[in-house]
Amino acid sequence: MTVMVAGQIARDLVLTVDKAPGGGEAADAHDRREMLGGKGANQAVALAQLGVDVGLLGVVGDDDTGAALLDQARQDRIDVSSVLVRGLTAVIVEVLDAEGGWRYVQHLPPESLLTADDVRAAADRLARADAVVLQLQQPAEALTAAARAAKDRPGPVVVLDGAPSDGALLSWADVIRADERESAMLAGEQVGTEERGLRAAGEIHRRGPWLAVLALDDGANLFAWSGRSPWGTAGHVVVPAVRTATVDTTGAGDSLVAGLVAALLRDADPVTAARHAVAAASATLGHPGGRPDLTPEHVARQLSLIDDAMRR
Ligand SMILES: Nc1ncnc2c1ncn2[C@@H]1O[C@H](COP(=O)(O)OP(=O)(O)O)[C@@H](O)[C@H]1O
Ligand SMILES: [Mg+2]
Numbered sequence: 001m002t003v004m005v006a007g008q009i010a011r012d013l014v015l016t017v018d019k020a021p022g023g024g025e026a027a028d029a030h031d032r033r034e035m036l037g038g039k040g041a042n043q044a045v046a047l048a049q050l051g052v053d054v055g056l057l058g059v060v061g062d063d064d065t066g067a068a069l070l071d072q073a074r075q076d077r078i079d080v081s082s083v084l085v086r087g088l089t090a091v092i093v094e095v096l097d098a099e100g101g102w103r104y105v106q107h108l109p110p111e112s113l114l115t116a117d118d119v120r121a122a123a124d125r126l127a128r129a130d131a132v133v134l135q136l137q138q139p140a141e142a143l144t145a146a147a148r149a150a151k152d153r154p155g156p157v158v159v160l161d162g163a164p165s166d167g168a169l170l171s172w173a174d175v176i177r178a179d180e181r182e183s184a185m186l187a188g189e190q191v192g193t194e195e196r197g198l199r200a201a202g203e204i205h206r207r208g209p210w211l212a213v214l215a216l217d218d219g220a221n222l223f224a225w226s227g228r229s230p231w232g233t234a235g236h237v238v239v240p241a242v243r244t245a246t247v248d249t250t251g252a253g254d255s256l257v258a259g260l261v262a263a264l265l266r267d268a269d270p271v272t273a274a275r276h277a278v279a280a281a282s283a284t285l286g287h288p289g290g291r292p293d294l295t296p297e298h299v300a301r302q303l304s305l306i307d308d309a310m311r312r
Helices: 039-049 064-075 116-121 123-128 140-150 167-172 180-187 194-207 252-265 270-282 296-311
Strands: 002-006 010-016 031-037 053-057 090-096 102-107 131-135 157-161 175-178 211-215 221-225 235-239
Touching: 002 039, 002 123, 002 140, 010 064, 031 039, 031 064, 039 053, 039 064, 039 131, 039 252, 053 123, 116 123, 116 140, 123 140, 131 140, 131 252, 140 157, 140 167, 157 167, 157 252, 167 194, 175 180, 175 252, 180 194, 180 211, 194 211, 194 221, 194 235, 211 270, 221 270, 235 270, 252 270, 270 296
Parallel strands: 002 053, 002 131, 010 090, 131 157, 157 175, 175 211
Antiparallel strands: 010 031, 090 102, 211 221, 221 235
């Protein structure tokens, strides 16, 4: 099984401070991490860590940083043969405070974004994948081209992370996953509760996807699937958040998507897929920065906490 992730690749620099500085102030960082980042790369790293064959479609700069990111991705066992090299590498600086509050300062040069032509050049690989994973941070034309290429053959599961304003794009998707803000954009109102989540998911099912994953209050996630899902009947489950000490939520959504896709490709039942998705997210909350660290031990530990919380 193979997954193609189309999305952002960036150099992440994560600086941990006690308190973020205001204007005209400075703060000393007590922890500094530089890593392969960007949502596309984070999702690909997470999938590779979960044992999935994964290729990345994205852009790095024609510079030393870009070369270093490609090396890191290869070490992470990601197929980078579809990565484009041009311009300057995207850079994201995260300032993380002691309460887990983050601020991002990012430089995303226009040439670091995927174009529809970039995607069409990789169309064959997208159509041959078992799943194609897209994040809404890329231009709509590129995302639509990717979803269309994937649907050129009846095979790939198309997974969207985010809230498309474009109904056509949503109609191409099989699975959509949204954080709190994105869930509100999709629903047209704050979601928060299971009841409002189910209402929003019903509308999403009518518009295309057979699985909607929506963030509820307190870090819980609703997974709602329709009768058009591979499981044949409609249903839903709410998986609560379990981690008590959150260092940084950055990348947790990316890991959630990866955990979900890995489980779907292994023909998991929907509740198992949901538990594994949240376990992957949860395992990414305990360290600074978005780079996942999904060892079997880390995932198993979170799964057992989730199972305890779901029994209560
Ligand atoms: N306090 C918390 N405890 C557990 N999980 C949380 C908490 N706050 C947020 N989450 C989870 O973190 C994830 C953040 O997702 P998202 O905002 O998409 O992150 P990113 O885009 O940086 O990957 C969501 O899955 C949410 O359920
Ligand atoms: Mg997200």
